[in-house]
Amino acid sequence: MIVHKIFVSEDIDSNNLGVTTTLLQLGYTDIGHAQYCDEAFLKLKKAIQDHEPYDLLITDLSFENPRDKKTLQNGQELIKAIKELSPELKVIVFSVEDDYNAIKSLFDDQQINAYICKGLHGLKELQKGIDAVNNNQNYTCPVATAVLQQKNSFEIDAYEEQILVYLAKGYKQNDISQLLKEQGISPNSIRSIEATISKLKDHFNASNTTHLIYMVSSLGLI
Template sequence: MRFDRIFVSEDIDSNNLGVTTMLNSLGYTNIGHSQYCDEALLKLKRAILDGTPFRLLITDLSFDDPRNNKKLQNGQELITAIKEIYPEIKIVVFSVEDDHNTIKSLFEDQNIDGYVCKGLNGLKELQNSIEAIANNETYTCPIASAALQQKNALELNDYDQKLLSLLAIGYKQNEISIILKEDGISPNSIRSIEANISKLKDYFDASNTTHLVYIASSMGLI
């Protein structure tokens, strides 16, 4: 399935342009947009009344709206409002927010279909989310997935932090072994390092070491 009409609710011009350009590269040309939640809701309602509803809404959560008479304060209120009148619309949130409770509530209470964190690979992850949602699947980017599993820095010990930092610099396992031995840190055998890296990949649901470093870096752990 492909979405015939997509609406983008985003207050920052550069982000809006980036999303629109990405959608165009995928062959989507019927794209609506708004920088304000109230305006977005009006346009979404109008499309429904005209018999040409938008099938997918991509929205941020926070909006810089200087107007005093705004009714909708943020993306969460926009989601609630459009779901009340058009519950079948698919929704993916595209935000810098990576709070566990916020993401969990959006999926469980507001029935969103995807959550993607803005960042280095944000647009690529957004593309992945659109493809998944088009196939009636839900989607969370790696950072959001980790947040939903309540992964945080407090659960990592000093050894884990050291391993992640050395991996981020680009050291290989045999090089890490030498460094740990020089620093008097145990365990420091190549086999134990490999086992701990494997544990961290499972912990963060990372497909490989590069993916692991990306997730840890995006979460501010290294």
């Protein structure tokens, strides 16, 4: 799919200007704008109803504006709402946020096509994101890629997660062993549980069990 018509949802004038200037330099002239999510949704919806839909939405995630009554509070809600009307709409997120859960959820749940972090090379990365969309590929900028790769190195399996959940709830190893046996989960011996906890401490460089629970909770793993 080749992008022709682009909509930019961005509340900060300087960022809006930067994105628009970049798009114009790339040869795009059919560009829509909105400074808050409700307005963006209505304009995107009208374009669909007029049979002149946009090919690509470039949106921030965080919006600060003076309007008190807002239906859509942020970029995630805008993406979800417009995707329900137009699942085929391509989406590039252009944001300062570099949170693993947010990035992964946007790709997994909202099926976005690119995630670009604002910054020194943000507009150059945005061009790469648009190129990827034109080639039917997904794209993450180096910062977002590093975030995803770092978190992936901390992934745990279902068995380890279950043990960590029980530890977080205050269960002792002998209690966890009994709970696993009751659920038919194995290995369920105290020695196996102890070995798993020790392995996880090494993996997350945790000094003790309390530190381990803090680490995995902070990473959003449990």
